Amino acid sequence: MRMFRQIAGAVLAMASVVVLPALSATPAASDPDARAEQTLRKLRPAERTTLLHGLSAAWLPPPVPPGYVPGAGYVYGIPRLGVPPLIESDASLGVAWLGGRRGDKEPTTALPSGPSMASSWNPQLLQQGGAMIGTEAHAKGFNVLLAGGNNLLREPRNGRTFEYFSEDPLLSGTLAGAAVAGIQSAHVLSTVKHYALNDQETGRAFHDVLISEPAARESDLLSFQLAIERGQPGAVMCAYNRINGGFGCGNDWLLNQVLKRDWGYKGWVMSDWGAVHQLDFALAGLDQQSGQQIDPQVFFDKPLLDAAKNDAGYWARVDDMNRRVLRSIYAVGLDRHPPKLRKVDVKAHAAVAEQVALQGSVLLRNNGALLPLPGNLKRIAVIGGNADAGVMAGGGSSLVHGPDGPAALRTIGPEGPFSKMMNETYHDSSPIKALRARVPNTQLSFRSGRYLTDAVAAARQADVAVVFATQYMSEGYDVPDLSLPDGQDALIAAVAAANPRTVVVLQTGGPVRMPWLGSVGAVLQAWYPGARGAEAITALLFGDANPSGRLPITFPSSEAQLPRPALDGAETVEPGFVGRGRPGQTLTINYDIEGSDVGYRWYARQALQPLFALGFGLSYTRFDTNCSNPVATPTPQLTCSVRNMGDRAGAEVVQIYLTSMAGTATRRLAGYQRVMLAPGESRELRIELEPRVLAHWRDGQWQQPAGQYLLASGRSSLDLDPPLTLTLPARNWK
Numbered sequence: 054m055r056m057f058r059q060i061a062g063a064v065l066a067m068a069s070v071v072v073l074p075a076l077s078a079t080p081a082a083s084d085p086d087a088r089a090e091q092t093l094r095k096l097r098p099a100e101r102t103t104l105l106h107g108l109s110a111a112w113l114p115p116p117v118p119p120g121y122v123p124g125a126g127y128v129y130g131i132p133r134l135g136v137p138p139l140i141e142s143d144a145s146l147g148v149a150w151l152g153g154r155r156g157d158k159e160p161t162t163a164l165p166s167g168p169s170m171a172s173s174w175n176p177q178l179l180q181q182g183g184a185m186i187g188t189e190a191h192a193k194g195f196n197v198l199l200a201g202g203n204n205l206l207r208e209p210r211n212g213r214t215f216e217y218f219s220e221d222p223l224l225s226g227t228l229a230g231a232a233v234a235g236i237q238s239a240h241v242l243s244t245v246k247h248y249a250l251n252d253q254e255t256g257r258a259f260h261d262v263l264i265s266e267p268a269a270r271e272s273d274l275l276s277f278q279l280a281i282e283r284g285q286p287g288a289v290m291c292a293y294n295r296i297n298g299g300f301g302c303g304n305d306w307l308l309n310q311v312l313k314r315d316w317g318y319k320g321w322v323m324s325d326w327g328a329v330h331q332l333d334f335a336l337a338g339l340d341q342q343s344g345q346q347i348d349p350q351v352f353f354d355k356p357l358l359d360a361a362k363n364d365a366g367y368w369a370r371v372d373d374m375n376r377r378v379l380r381s382i383y384a385v386g387l388d389r390h391p392p393k394l395r396k397v398d399v400k401a402h403a404a405v406a407e408q409v410a411l412q413g414s415v416l417l418r419n420n421g422a423l424l425p426l427p428g429n430l431k432r433i434a435v436i437g438g439n440a441d442a443g444v445m446a447g448g449g450s451s452l453v454h455g456p457d458g459p460a461a462l463r464t465i466g467p468e469g470p471f472s473k474m475m476n477e478t479y480h481d482s483s484p485i486k487a488l489r490a491r492v493p494n495t496q497l498s499f500r501s502g503r504y505l506t507d508a509v510a511a512a513r514q515a516d517v518a519v520v521f522a523t524q525y526m527s528e529g530y531d532v533p534d535l536s537l538p539d540g541q542d543a544l545i546a547a548v549a550a551a552n553p554r555t556v557v558v559l560q561t562g563g564p565v566r567m568p569w570l571g572s573v574g575a576v577l578q579a580w581y582p583g584a585r586g587a588e589a590i591t592a593l594l595f596g597d598a599n600p601s602g603r604l605p606i607t608f609p610s611s612e613a614q615l616p617r618p619a620l621d622g623a624e625t626v627e628p629g630f631v632g633r634g635r636p637g638q639t640l641t642i643n644y645d646i647e648g649s650d651v652g653y654r655w656y657a658r659q660a661l662q663p664l665f666a667l668g669f670g671l672s673y674t675r676f677d678t679n680c681s682n683p684v685a686t687p688t689p690q691l692t693c694s695v696r697n698m699g700d701r702a703g704a705e706v707v708q709i710y711l712t713s714m715a716g717t718a719t720r721r722l723a724g725y726q727r728v729m730l731a732p733g734e735s736r737e738l739r740i741e742l743e744p745r746v747l748a749h750w751r752d753g754q755w756q757q758p759a760g761q762y763l764l765a766s767g768r769s770s771l772d773l774d775p776p777l778t779l780t781l782p783a784r785n786w787k
């Protein structure tokens with residue numbers, strides 16, 4: 054077979070012009086496939102790899118390439134054919150700061166973290182957020198945002214938890230798709246990443262995830278499938294790690310079989326930076342080598358051309374690789390809508406970030422209705438969390454700061470090129486300033502929290518104590534456990550002992566343990582709340598806005614509840630950015646322990662009681678929800694009426710869980726919808742259910758067994774109404 058391919062390749066290479074199907078005259082701009090085909094046939098031999106490899110572009114030596122902006126990546130275009138270069142920035146939370154290397158003076162707006170965005174359960178809001186950061190990227194000269202971070206929060210200690218959305222595939226995939234659609238509406242191409250099962254940072258460059266196909270299809274892959282269907286990302290970024298032995302960027306199963314054959318994906322697969330280990334990744338489905346300087350070789354240039362001359366398989370791949378990149382360029386309009394350096398509406402953009410923080414903060418406890426705080430308190434003790442300086446940001450490639458950099462920085466990063474992006478930093482949104490502006494006649498006593506006695510004394514003399522607690526997370530590292538670092542648990546306990554009217558505001562990347570929970574009055578989870586985080590937190594604390602966030606991830610009561618209580622590799626892989634480990638080091642992670650029962654599904658299967666359940670969140674008002682009439686066609690759906698029973702406006706998130714599938718107990722989020730209601734207002738919702746959640750993946754297809762399906766509406770994965778029954782026929786589909 055190989056001989057045949059070599060002969061055929063030789064013949065093809067001799068034909069200076071490959072015979073392609075005749076095309077009509079210039080195809081319509083709306084037909085990216087035809088346009089790609091047309092450009093492909095015009096490529097000269099030397100141009101056949103131009104689009105297939107790119108530079109890591111934080112800094113490039115002069116003379117810099119056309120349109121270059123310091124960022125994550127740069128791929129040369131083909132000006133002769135009107136094909137633009139790809140000018141790539143990170144990432145999901147906004148235009149990355151890059152340690153200030155870009156040097157432009159225009160403000161940059163940081164969205165709140167992924168779990169914050171996800172806590173809104175509001176795809177429309179995420180589309181707005183995506184459009185905002187897409188516009189900022191376009192206005193800074195970029196035409197690609199390496200966004201759409203969509204790995205499932207399978208491992209709550211994952212250092213990149215703050216970049217991703219949820220432990221549930223339906224919630225994660227629908228939200229990621231919305232964010233991608235928003236970005237691309239600004240004619241900036243987005244990715245989804247990191248495909249797939251890159252669910253922890255420890256050993257990410259080499260760890261091998263073991264998982265059965267059904268388990269993968271029903272969890273992490275379903276999340277990517279939904280995101281791709283709904284967002285139509287121009288590219289998919291493959292992951293560093295191995296999956297069932299094969300590296301993510303050279304994994305024929307993931308790339309050729311699942312993504313391109315089964316899902317019919319027409320965009321291109323780009324590598325992560327430094328994730329290409331050999332040329333034949335091209336045959337496994339990789340279309341573009343990113344950050345080529347980091348790899349051992351620029352495989353996707355002369356070595357690829359040479360292989361194509363002698364091998365028909367490589368020749369055909371080179372055509373397909375170009376076709377995919379070109380098609381996405383045309384589909385997103387990068388050629389027709391080139392980036393344009395310009396000012397943006399900073400106020401409007403900040404308002405989007407603030408709206409996400411308002412809808413993405415989760416009220417976890419409110420004992421005795423301590424919140425909302427009255428506006429006439431005499432004294433509030435404000436303690437910890439660098440609350441005088443700003444609100445916490447996550448570290449690594451996705452870090453967003455404006456031209457003046459972070460409002461505060463604590464050095465914890467490693468030495469080397471990444472250190473500036475790895476340090477603990479804070480956005481310039483100060484809680485103390487925001488609180489002072491909200492209650493100018495209240496005395497605010499700020500204490501850093503570094504000395505317990507100092508904080509306790511301030512708390513004792515105050516009407517209310519507000520403790521800001523932080524858990525820093527960053528790309529390249531996982532957190533060793535789910536405790537609050539730097540002695541914050543002891544600080545909170547001491548403050549609460551001195552003043553039971555203590556409010557804890559969490560700014561964490563992911564779930565944390567709360568040994569002090571029973572002794573505090575209220576807990577507001579603000580995650581990393583972004584550019585206007587302090588203003589949003591203040592509005593929620595004083596009731597100017599009603600908390601409406603619902604958790605997108607389960608909070609375990611301890612690590613013992615996790616499928617893998619000990620973090621894989623924690624003992625054997627030296628911590629350090631990108632977790633490269635020692636040469637030849639291996640690490641196997643068995644995701645088949647939980648399989649597709651990630652997060653809340655695992656707790657339900659093991660009958661475990663977590664600290665807080667997926668979907669949980671309190672409000673300053675209360676709702677009454679009644680669902681009925683589940684029907685199977687056109688897509689399974691049911692009707693829910695929701696009423697706001699209280700005296701203030703608020704948003705409810707109606708969640709529909711599958712609790713039994715043809716007689717087998719399960720727990721799966723099958724549909725959801727957020728609704729904003731005025732006091733006393735009621736609304737009828739039709740909530741569509743995702744058919745693939747109502748099915749198993751078996752023998753290469755989705756299989757929906759015939760029988761009775763129990764569907765329960767709920768306020769969380771553990772707080773469910775009596776189930777409704779839907780009878781479904783047996784059905785199989787790809």
Ligand code: GLC
Nearest residue numbers: 125143144199246325326450
């Ligand atoms: C990184 C990250 C990826 C990012 C890329 C470019 O290592 O894994 O998310 O987009 O490099 O900075």
